[in-house]
Amino acid sequence: MKPAKSPRHLFRGLLIALFWLGVWQAASMLVAKPVLFASPLDTVKALVRLLPTKDFWLSVLGSFRRIALGFFLALILGMLTGAAAFRFRLLRELLSPLLTLMKSVPVASFIILILVWFGSANLAVIVSLIIVFPLIYFATLSGLGSADPELLELAKVYHVPGKRVIWQLYRPALWPYLRGACASALGMSWKAGVAAEVIGTPAHSIGEQMYLSKIYMDTAELFAWTLTVIVLSAIFERAVLWLLGKAGK
Amino acid sequence: MEIEIQKLSHRFGEKLIFEDYDLTLKDGGLYGLTAPSGRGKTTLLRIIMGLLAPDAGTVTPGVRYSAVFQTDRLLPGRTAVDQLLFVRGGRKDRDAALAFLAGLLPEESLTQPVGELSGGMQRRVAIARALWADSDCVLMDEPFTGLDESTLRHTADFILAKLRGRTLLLSTHQKELLSDYSFDWLTL
Numbered sequence: 001m002k003p004a005k006s007p008r009h010l011f012r013g014l015l016i017a018l019f020w021l022g023v024w025q026a027a028s029m030l031v032a033k034p035v036l037f038a039s040p041l042d043t044v045k046a047l048v049r050l051l052p053t054k055d056f057w058l059s060v061l062g063s064f065r066r067i068a069l070g071f072f073l074a075l076i077l078g079m080l081t082g083a084a085a086f087r088f089r090l091l092r093e094l095l096s097p098l099l100t101l102m103k104s105v106p107v108a109s110f111i112i113l114i115l116v117w118f119g120s121a122n123l124a125v126i127v128s129l130i131i132v133f134p135l136i137y138f139a140t141l142s143g144l145g146s147a148d149p150e151l152l153e154l155a156k157v158y159h160v161p162g163k164r165v166i167w168q169l170y171r172p173a174l175w176p177y178l179r180g181a182c183a184s185a186l187g188m189s190w191k192a193g194v195a196a197e198v199i200g201t202p203a204h205s206i207g208e209q210m211y212l213s214k215i216y217m218d219t220a221e222l223f224a225w226t227l228t229v230i231v232l233s234a235i236f237e238r239a240v241l242w243l244l245g246k247a248g249k
Numbered sequence: 250m251e252i253e254i255q256k257l258s259h260r261f262g263e264k265l266i267f268e269d270y271d272l273t274l275k276d277g278g279l280y281g282l283t284a285p286s287g288r289g290k291t292t293l294l295r296i297i298m299g300l301l302a303p304d305a306g307t308v309t310p311g312v313r314y315s316a317v318f319q320t321d322r323l324l325p326g327r328t329a330v331d332q333l334l335f336v337r338g339g340r341k342d343r344d345a346a347l348a349f350l351a352g353l354l355p356e357e358s359l360t361q362p363v364g365e366l367s368g369g370m371q372r373r374v375a376i377a378r379a380l381w382a383d384s385d386c387v388l389m390d391e392p393f394t395g396l397d398e399s400t401l402r403h404t405a406d407f408i409l410a411k412l413r414g415r416t417l418l419l420s421t422h423q424k425e426l427l428s429d430y431s432f433d434w435l436t437l
């Protein structure tokens with residue numbers, strides 16, 4: 001468990017946050033065109049205006065549901081496929097070109113193709129899945145591969161049951177890799193998911209609201225939605241990593 | 250269960266380790282294996298356990314082994330009793346495992362993570378684990394490394410008490426310290 005942050009540490013964090021808010025305020029004053037660069041105060045005002053509306057919560061819930069679904073599907077599929085590929089070399093070799101393709105094709109290409117093939121309703125689910133899946137797959141392969149060969153040999157000699165080997169040797173080896181991959185994937189799933197929504201503009205989504213902010217040149221509202229995504233992404237990341245930590249014990 | 254090793258030949262690169270080597274380990278026999286370093290003691294134990302395929306020759310199949318390896322091979326972050334329960338039993342056997350270990354280690358050390366134990370204590374956990382496991386034959390590769398003379402004797406007594414009629418093959422450089430015990434000594 002991480003030690004609690006000291007008051008001094010918290011105070012320093014607060015000062016750093018204030019410094020960057022000051023930089024933001026100064027930049028907005030320098031540009032002096034709220035339509036191009038909203039100030040922190042304008043952004044907060046826009047957020048306060050949005051918060052009590054039904055559309056805000058429908059959009060937040062819609063995006064959260066789609067991106068979280070895509071992430072968890074990728075987590076499950078990535079772990080299962082990674083474990084199968086670890087066990088069967090042929091599968092690993094078979095999947096290698098597909099995974100290389102998934103890693104290297106630009107997200108925008110995926111977004112447009114999925115939009116053409118499946119429409120916009122589940123676009124963020126599929127994009128989030130496509131972005132997260134390779135990270136989890138490779139983390140699973142590396143994690144399982146890092147299990148101590150001497151202990152695996154010991155388990156073989158003693159005829160330790162497979163379930164016990166998986167739980168006591170492979171699981172502890174896998175967890176740090178999975179946790180690291182999830183920490184990166186969680187942020188990426190939000191970035192890619194919202195980007196997909198901006199292009200596909202599905203109903204009741206943060207992406208749709210951002211697109212409308214752009215159409216109406218409402219920069220303060222665009223910033224408010226961006227702030228909302230940052231907060232949602234941070235909450236989601238903390239919650240998933242906390243759950244993984246619990247499961248890994 | 251008698252273990253027969255027949256016509257065993259093995260080489261590492263150019264170096265010949267065994268050539269047409271025969272060995273019979275009688276059921277319940279106590280065998281000590283001694284030879285200078287690099288002559289193939291560990292290789293022979295690995296071939297017997299099925300971890301290394303020999304170039305030629307056969308070993309009796311279907312024998313269940315438990316072993317003390319050259320390194321302790323303990324689950325990191327887990328207690329001494331966990332090491333025993335990994336190879337046999339479950340939560341319900343915890344008390345029995347604790348009682349078993351208490352014959353070889355101080356009681357307060359049994360529920361400590363093994364990383365906090367001394368090298369000699371970790372070695373004794375590995376020895377206890379090999380004897381706790383279900384097996385027909387116990388193989389030990391230099392089990393007394395890091396033990397002082399009195400601990401060595403206590404450990405040797407524990408090994409003999411817990412064998413329960415199983416065959417024991419033990420490799421060691423400390424043959425002279427085991428002269429009081431009725432081992433059949435083999436050499437390579």
